[in-house]
Amino acid sequence: MTRYSRADWRADRPTGSHALVPSQVVGVALHWPAMGKKRLVTRDEIAQALRGWQDFHQGKGWSDIGYQVAVDQNGNRWDLRGLRARSGANGTNALNRRYVAVLLILGEGEQPTEQMLREVRTLLGDIRDLYPGAVSVVGHGDIRPGGTACPGPVVGKLIDAGAFYPTASTAYVRQTGPKVRAAFERLYATEQQRNAAPTGMKRLRLGLWLRIVQWRSELTVAQLRALRADFSADLAYAIRRGMKKTTLALEARVRYIDRLLTKKG
Ligand SMILES: [Zn+2]
Numbered sequence: 135m136t137r138y139s140r141a142d143w144r145a146d147r148p149t150g151s152h153a154l155v156p157s158q159v160v161g162v163a164l165h166w167p168a169m170g171k172k173r174l175v176t177r178d179e180i181a182q183a184l185r186g187w188q189d190f191h192q193g194k195g196w197s198d199i200g201y202q203v204a205v206d207q208n209g210n211r212w213d214l215r216g217l218r219a220r221s222g223a224n225g226t227n228a229l230n231r232r233y234v235a236v237l238l239i240l241g242e243g244e245q246p247t248e249q250m251l252r253e254v255r256t257l258l259g260d261i262r263d264l265y266p267g268a269v270s271v272v273g274h275g276d277i278r279p280g281g282t283a284c285p286g287p288v289v290g291k292l293i294d295a296g297a298f299y300p301t302a303s304t305a306y307v308r309q310t311g312p313k314v315r316a317a318f319e320r321l322y323a324t325e326q327q328r329n330a331a332p333t334g335m336k337r338l339r340l341g342l343w344l345r346i347v348q349w350r351s352e353l354t355v356a357q358l359r360a361l362r363a364d365f366s367a368d369l370a371y372a373i374r375r376g377m378k379k380t381t382l383a384l385e386a387r388v389r390y391i392d393r394l395l396t397k398k399g
Contacts, residue, residue, distance in 0.1 A: 135208075135209045135210060135211070135249070135253060136210045136211075137210070137211045137213070138177075138181075138210060138211065138212045138213065139213050140213055140214070140216075142177075142181065142212075143180070143181035143184040143185060143212060144181065144185060145184070145185070145188060145198075145199070145214075146185075146188060146189075146192065148197045148198035148215070149192065149197045149198070150197035150198075151197060151198070151215070151219050151220075152219065152220040153218055153219060153220065154217075154218060154219065154220050154231070154234070154265070155231065156264065156265050156267070157267065158231045158232055158267075159231075159232060159233070159234065159265035159267055159268045160232045160233065160267055160268065160269065160270060161232070161233050161234075161268050161269060161270030161271060161272055162233060162234045162235075162236055162258055162261055162268055162270070162271050162272070163223075163224050163229070163233040163234070163235050163236070163272050163273065163274050163276075163277055164236055164238055164254075164271070164272070164273050164274065164285045164289055164293065164298065165200075165201060165223055165235055165236065165237045165238065165274045165284050165285050166237070166238055166239075166240050166284055166285040166286050166289065167183070167187060167237060167239060167240075168283070168284060169183070169241055169242075170241065170242055171241050171242045171243065172241045173241050173244065174206070174207075174239050174241075175207065175208075177210075180204075180206055180210075180212070180239060183239070184199065184204065184212060184214070187199050187200075191222065196222045197222065198214070198215050198219075198222070199214045199215065200215075200221055200222040200223030200235060201214045201215065201221055201223045201235040201236065201237040202214055202215045202216060202217055202219060202221050202234050202235055202236065203215075203216070203217060203234075203236055203237070203257065204236070204237040204238070204239055205236065205237070205238055205239065205250055205253045205254050205257060206239040206250065207239065207240070207244075207246070207247045207249065207250050208247075208249055208250075209247070209249030209250055209252060209253040210253070211253055211257060214237070217234065217260070217261060217264055218264075221233070221234065221235035222235075223235035223237075223274070224274065224277065224278065225274070225277070225278035225279060225282070226278075226279065229277055229278070233272070233277065234261050234265070234268060235274075236254065236257065236258075238250065238254070238285060238289060240285075240286070240288070240289065242286060243286075243288060244288065245288060246288070246289070246292065246297075251292075251297055251298065254298050255298060255299065255300055256300075257300075258271065258298065258299070258300030259300040261300070262300055263360075267367040267370070269367055269368075269371075271293060271298050271299060271300075272293065273285050273289060273290050273293050275290070276293075343387065346361070347390075350394055353394070355395065355398050355399065358391055358394055358395050358398070359395070361391055362388060362391045362392070362395070365384055365387045365388050365391065366388055368380075368384055369381065369384040369385060369388060372384055
């Protein structure tokens with residue numbers, strides 16, 4: 135798995151750029167290049183295609199290729215606008231502020247490889263590190279006003295099945311023992327359950343929380359901060375949706391983490 139830079143696909147310079155505002159980011163939108171049944175396999179083919187899409191997008195008056203990052207079928211990651219910049223791909227400025235745009239280099243009907251799935255999950259974990267509120271994973275067509283076929287039915291089904299849900303990122307699991315690492319993996323799995331079944335999620339989440347309480351002495355400051363960010367994002371959601379009981383429970387968890395942080399710090 136290789137991380138390719140803009141230089142690796144010989145990108146033209148962007149004509150402008152806006153930074154993403156972390157507090158505004160709520161999720162990740164998956165895209166495909168809409169290239170019909172074509173398959174792109176080699177590094178050269180992909181680099182050339184990226185240059186073509188950049189030309190096409192800049193030809194429409196955009197500052198750069200529309201997406202922030204691409205993942206190919208070999209599990210390689212390509213830096214496009216980069217994760218700090220706002221995308222131009224989601225359909226409206228409001229959506230570009232709220233969703234990171236990830237391009238999956240897939241043709242029509244093409245099934246993502248295990249390498250692609252794994253790299254997207256890792257990428258989504260990295261995006262979480264930068265944007266703790268980026269909790270939802272959607273297809274472009276799920277959010278674009280008026281809809282779009284992008285990213286195609288194959289990816290759409292995989293999104294519904296939770297196949298792209300982020301794995302705990304390296305920042306989360308660094309310097310951890312197996313127990314705590316498992317707890318974090320579980321936390322992510324639990325959130326995935328939330329997408330599928332709200333009631334089951336609630337029970338699992340409480341179970342996980344109790345274990346984290348039990349293992350509090352093993353949690354590092356970085357992990358506590360990551361947990362705080364996750365619970366704060368959930369709290370903001372609960373407040374927006376007027377979920378009073380959940381709001382109280384999440385407020386208590388954030389306060390508890392703050393106390394642990396004070397003790398450790
Ligand atoms: Zn799209």
